[in-house]
Amino acid sequence: MSQTEKAMTRIRELIQSGELPPGSKLPPEPQLAAELGVGRNIMREAVRAMVAARVLEVRRGNGTFVTSLEPKLLLEGIGAAVELLQGDTMLELTEVRRLFEPAATALAATRITSVQLAEIKGHLDAMRTAADDVELLNKHDAAFHRAVFAATGNQTLSTVLDGISSRTVRARVWRGLVDAAAAGQTLREHEAIYAALVSGDAIRAHAAALMHITTTETWLRQHLREEP
Numbered sequence: 001m002s003q004t005e006k007a008m009t010r011i012r013e014l015i016q017s018g019e020l021p022p023g024s025k026l027p028p029e030p031q032l033a034a035e036l037g038v039g040r041n042i043m044r045e046a047v048r049a050m051v052a053a054r055v056l057e058v059r060r061g062n063g064t065f066v067t068s069l070e071p072k073l074l075l076e077g078i079g080a081a082v083e084l085l086q087g088d089t090m091l092e093l094t095e096v097r098r099l100f101e102p103a104a105t106a107l108a109a110t111r112i113t114s115v116q117l118a119e120i121k122g123h124l125d126a127m128r129t130a131a132d133d134v135e136l137l138n139k140h141d142a143a144f145h146r147a148v149f150a151a152t153g154n155q156t157l158s159t160v161l162d163g164i165s166s167r168t169v170r171a172r173v174w175r176g177l178v179d180a181a182a183a184g185q186t187l188r189e190h191e192a193i194y195a196a197l198v199s200g201d202a203i204r205a206h207a208a209a210l211m212h213i214t215t216t217e218t219w220l221r222q223h224l225r226e227e228p
Helices: 003-016 029-036 040-052 077-082 088-111 114-130 134-150 155-164 167-179 183-199 202-226
Strands: 056-059 063-066
Touching: 003 029, 003 040, 029 040, 040 056, 077 155, 088 134, 088 155, 088 183, 088 202, 114 134, 114 183, 134 155, 134 167, 134 183, 167 183, 167 202, 183 202
Parallel strands: none
Antiparallel strands: 056 063
16 A cells, blocks of 8 residues: 555544544644655645545635535546446446336335426426437436436435436437437336336336336347447
């Protein structure tokens, strides 16, 4: 383990112990370096790395602080990593979605509010009128599912699922479905998800979401086989 990694580990320990709670200000640079038992350059490298990871934030003229440490902040990097996945790893990602999204949709069915239902319906209506506009379909598809995830009331689950629901993959799938004149089926799958949410039926919601993810997975498997 490098000196920088050791310094980062020590800062994490201070946060986990509650000595540096969310929102707290880190000690002055010389003091922090001494407490970490490293030189100031090493300490700065550690702080920079933790700023990049959204654990710390630098407020110019005011010092360095621990962030809120909320899931939405700490886990937002998942999406950027997912966008880089290729080939079989995209299929692995779809398998992860198949395991988690139906369960999340079922949970949302038991917790969703009328306001959240209205938001989801708005995105569904927009998808219906988008026709062959892949960019617009993809935009409202992502927003539809993001609203479903949010309806679980579980910020960690919502952030993770939103992160692994790659917009690039969604765009590729929509493009393929539109070209194959199969987009209507996927729209009907979204309608089934919405109807299940309206009914508050968790089992029905789980089944509808599973069917939808299976369609995506089937398309991806076929598409990847055709690629050179």
